[in-house]
Amino acid sequence: MAVRVQTEDFDAGAEITRLRLSRPDTGAVAAFIGQVRDLSEGADISTMTLEHYPGMTEKALERIIQQAGERWDIFDALVIHRIGELKPLDQIVLVLVSGAHRDEAFAACEFIMDYLKTEAPFWKKEQTSTGERWVEARASDDEARQRWMEKH
């Protein structure tokens, strides 16, 4: 279980390989990669700046991974989240979960993303052709997290 918050890009393929080979009884790896879209509400994005709360970010992500590990029978998990200035098509986030079977790996991976979106202290500011603006939180992200509280 590991968390990295970094300005540098990451190699999703290398991380997947490392995770899946780390235990010979691993049967499944679920992965999510988020990237900067070139469009935001119709305006072209030139850059996106990711601010975060150093210290709290790592704690929040570690807690989210820990909760996933308590809830599902998974072997390992990794979250890498980038900060600083990004461009369209740059990778933002990688979430990997390994386990014996796919159902638990998928559920844990989606759970981590839903909680990351609503509890990890990151903020996006977009620079577009029509000026810059802070990205507003989406109600659908709160709803996505909410469903994990209803299940089980």
Added chain:
Amino acid sequence: MAVRVQTEDFDAGAEITRLRLSRPDTGAVAAFIGQVRDLSEGADISTMTLEHYPGMTEKALERIIQQAGERWDIFDALVIHRIGELKPLDQIVLVLVSGAHRDEAFAACEFIMDYLKTEAPFWKKEQTSTGERWVEARASDDEARQRWMEKH
């Protein structure tokens, strides 16, 4: 939307990169990687042989991807499934789905895996220290597919 059935290994990282860069409005890629576990019901696996039904396999996978594309708002999808003789820790299957947002990409990726597990004509035979045996289908795989018929 593409399907590949092959004896060769695949490069999950390169496929993810290709898929996420293919459309600049892509915001999310969900991925699944399945690999050969070193254990099966307590016996050590030395090799696993994957048999398939040439022709029908490709048709079945293409139909599964097409159904996912009709059901969710996704941009692209890829399924690579290996056949022939594999060893523990070898990759078996890769499923990738790209889209604007994570929820649709996750759902489509998991849907494709659940249908692949129950409708694509592949069969696994394990060679273990106690002899060889054909892998039995799991009831949980039928149940996993069933839930997609209840939703929506």
Added chain:
Amino acid sequence: MLKVLYFARLREAVGVAQEDISPPEAVVDMNGLMAWLAARGGAWQQEFAGSRPLRAAINQELVPNTATFKDGDEIAFFPPVTGG
């Protein structure tokens, strides 16, 4: 005439991967074909008499046992699939 394919455990059990057959005219659906194959006895009887789970396809599409076929079709029988 029908082309019939057998896969995986079933293929090993009956010892045939593929054959061309011409069942009697009264055999028109998969249930009928399975009964006709079971009548060969031995492993055929064991595999096709209904005691083991079996899937069937016509022209590379999964079908229920009540599905009917026509001359020239490609039929396949196999155990429940276990890929992925």
Added chain:
Amino acid sequence: MLKVLYFARLREAVGVAQEDISPPEAVVDMNGLMAWLAARGGAWQQEFAGSRPLRAAINQELVPNTATFKDGDEIAFFPPVTGG
């Protein structure tokens, strides 16, 4: 004394990233602190008077507005998060 951090849109609105403050003894919870900050007027009033969605943390843990703090705590205020 409290260390208070402001992030993202909020930081830009009030023009402060971090400050050390000593609110009156009557101010013991986040609601009280927010009211005290709003009383600074201007952008503080706009941001802390309840009209905009705001999240709060004490010692790097998300807390509800009813949470109480103690001397030496690290407080943070920020808009709803938008990472991922």
